Ligand code: ZLS
Ligand code: CA
């Protein structure tokens with residue numbers, strides 16, 4: 433009906449459980465799981481579900497999560513709710529404080545184990561050879577540490593997914609285009625030469641004109657940070673720290689040259705791509721000027737490597753554009769071209785995409801120009817040169 437047929441060549445699977453949509457981090461919290469509702473509506477509005485295998489994800493088990501996380505921390509997460517928090521803190525001796533970034537909210541344990549379960553299922557689809565590309569937009573929570581939540585992330589589904597991929601693949605490449613540094617993943621594999629991590633991110637002082645010199649979160653991911661120097665993992669982490677305002681051409685120049693050389697030299701047998709959509713222009717937290725097509729170019733470029741590919745979500749705080757980007761990227765994965773006009777007659781919340789400031793019912797509104805571009809050609813050359821070295 434939508435003219436979308438199963439294309440030849442790529443088997444794509446979509447892993448999701450819609451119960452993640454009902455979660456609320458808090459009224460003022462920027463992380464809004466209903467961006468996943470909007471994404472689902474657009475993906476289905478375009479009929480992309482007919483071009484993929486669709487799986488209803490089950491929650492991950494505690495044992496699965498304990499493959500990376502500390503056992504006490506997993507135990508804590510499996511029991512935590514606003515009602516049990518105080519009691520649990522006594523048992524775990526206040527080792528696990530809640531923060532404004534990582535609040536304890538109703539239903540959070542269900543949410544955490546579901547997004548992780550979806551990533552694990554996606555990995556299974558790849559290692560069973562059922563899928564060439566497996567997608568989980570609810571995953572990609574790259575900041576979580578072994579026994580600590582950080583930056584809206586509680587369970588690091590990416591690390592767990594990579595650990596599982598390593599059972600079948602000798603070398604796994606992790607690429608992260610979220611506007612924040614993928615610190616949790618880099619840290620977990622800093623001493624490994626079987627996992628190479630490559631993160632592109634905003635780095636430096638948030639607001640040059642302000643008296644307060646706060647670093648853009650999480651403050652790690654400097655150019656000269658390349659893995660644990662005293663281990664075999666030295667040189668198996670790459671970081672591309674970027675000033676604010678980078679545009680499409682500049683970003684794609686960095687992405688394609690650095691990722692291209694990394695693919696040639698590391699020769700990964702599987703790739704994990706974290707597609708955080710907070711690198712788009714107009715994001716509530718991000719400071720880049722990327723348009724949806726440029727963000728998607730990164731996926732198209734990585735897809736050409738022709739190895740099993742796990743695609744994950746991540747950040748993204750202007751919900752309507754998160755939905756646009758991830759729908760466009762789902763289409764790139766299956767090899768479909770979408771019409772610029774959104775399928776408004778099928779989308780349950782058309783208001784979210786209507787009006788001048790909401791993108792006028794189009795799939796590719798202009799998103800650039802929200803931030804002054806502070807990136808110079810000299811800086812780009814320096815980044816590329818260091819990475820090549
Ligand atoms: O990569 O910058 C910080 C840390 C703070 C400033 C904010 N306060 C609340 C805590 C201390 C230094 N945190 C960042 C985390 C960004 C995580 C990105 C995740 C990902 O995209 C992957 C999913 C941050 N930036 C903005 C906020 N926190 C933030 C903004 C507004 C609010 C409301 C709720 C909570 C407190 C008020 C909050 C956090
Ligand atoms: Ca990143």
Ligand code: ZN
Nearest residue numbers: 610612710747
């Ligand atoms: Zn982010």
